[in-house]
Amino acid sequence: MTLLAKGRPTVCTVDLAALRWNFQQVRERIGPGVKVLAVVKANAYGHGALGVAKALADAGSESFGVATLEEGIELRAGGIEAPILVLAGVYLEQLGELVECRLTPAICEAETLKQLEREARRRGVTLNFHLKVDTGMGRIGLRAEEVDSWLSELGRLQALRLEGLFSHFSRAESVEGSYTQEQLQAFQRVLQRLRSAGYDPPLIHLANSAAVIALPSAHFTMVRPGLMLYGAYPSPEMASQVTLRPVLTWKTRVLQLKKVPKGSSISYGQTFVTQRESLIATLPVGYADGYHRLLSNRGEVLIRRRRAPIVGRICMDLTMVDVTDVSGVTQGDEVVLLGAQGEATIAADEMAGWAETISYEIFTSIGPRVPRGHYHSEGGETTRG
Ligand SMILES: Cc1ncc(COP(=O)(O)O)c(C=O)c1O
Known part of the structure; x- marks a missing residue:
């Protein structure tokens, strides 16, 4: 291939054939009905978000995950039409743009949910959202133990549709150990509670790369790989379970x-x-x-x-x-x-x-x-x- 930079020769080349191969490794590990949300936040882990997202859309990724509103807007402006989930929270003043750019927010707390409902009603639109549950990561999301207090909020929604439920593992590099199992069980309990209250979001997701590779019980209806798409192993042992290509x-x-x-x-x-x-x-x-x-x-x-x-x-x-x-x-x-x-x-x-x-x-x-x-x-x- 040709040298890319005419000036300083310090460059990164990103091999889309290797990316495609890695995406295929994800596909081969999940059931036929399971969707992929490719995590392309932080400029696709430094690999160039738009080029990567286009290649993954071409390879069949059903949706994308970004961290911020700005990252979502960049993908929309670049022509990505698939659903884009804003994983790392939204701010109330961003709700207008979120609706305009058809981005799906991850909702982590009740006030944002209420404001989003108001904004969507005012605009006469229906908006999908995913509910983020904190099952033990201790970062963002509604605490799994508090799901009951959310049921009344969910019941009041008219303009918002609960499309997804998700959580994130604390031990991102491995699936070994009881903590991951505890998180999985807590997640299942929240899901059951929602279902018994009459909510059945179609997109249930918990698995990052390590769980895609080694924890099929966490695949549910969608998986959220990042690192493995870029050809790096979550932990060295996983090299015996999957062959990835550096991108x-x-x-x-x-x-x-x-x-x-x-x-x-x-x-x-x-x-x-x-x-x-x-x-x-x-x-x-x-x-x-x-x-x-x-x-x-x-x-x-x-x-x-x-x-x-x-x-x-x-x-x-x-x-x-x-x-x-x-x-x-x-x-x-x-x-x-x-x-x-x-x-x-x-x-x-x-x-x-x-x-x-x-x-x-x-x-x-x-x-x-x-x-x-x-x-x-x-x-x-x-x-x-
Ligand atoms: C919420 C969320 N989901 C999925 C991922 C992808 O994880 P991995 O790169 O380990 O596959 C990340 C990465 O940090 C994340 O924060």
Whole structure:
């Protein structure tokens, strides 16, 4: 494929064929009647929301999940017609735009429900909403124990339709352990209570990626995968249960090559001093791009299909690597920061280990200065995302 950025060569390429493959892995794990809500919040985990959502719509995703109203508007403006659920709450002053853009709110507390009903009536529209239940995540949503107090509110609704009921697991990376089971049971109790009161929302969803892969009893009528679509495993053990393909490659090119004598200090603060005559490559990427500063003197990059260590502190815009042991390096050589180069790979999990974080944060920290380009590894157009 062609290089995407005409200027600085630090770019992310996003392989839509790999994305499609991963979506197919979701499909193969759920029943034929179960729908998919593809989680594309936070710029599709840094992969470029619109390009990803279009590709997933094409692959058959029935709906999408975003965190904010703004993210939903971006998808609508870009031509996504499928239902879009705003997962992370809405504010009362946003209700007008929510209705206008046909976005589905996740309702977490009673006051928003009442206001939304009023707004929908005023506009003469009917609006679907999903009720978010807190079964143990301790974040947003009505507490599962309080469902009875909501039944009277639900009974008063005329302009709003309870389309969905959902909750979220606290142990997002694994389904092992009793806490996940307790959450599942609490969710089932809420569902039963609603049904016995005469409410039967068609979209019941609880499963994130880990539960899609390993907890079929949590699939209900819809699943909500995020991470696995982007080719990362919720936990290493899951690699034996499903084969995912990494979607994103973050790469750059050598900006400058410099031979320095033994005893040379590299970067801020003299945290690395060469122990031999060394060949140091400077790369045009830094922490302002989301290249974590914790990778300083710890992380590695791929160059000429070999690993080279990061030396000295990562700067705002530049990073140095020691390429003394990699033969044939020249200025302008491709350097892969995340992803594969030939057989060599740096997975998001490995980088997350260096940066003392999780793969979700690695993906979502890649900054707006890094252009995303979507392409199809099995042929097809390249577009800027
Ligand atoms: C409410 C909700 N549902 C689904 C997901 C997707 O989870 P995962 O990326 O683990 O599949 C997230 C991600 O944070 C979430 O917050």
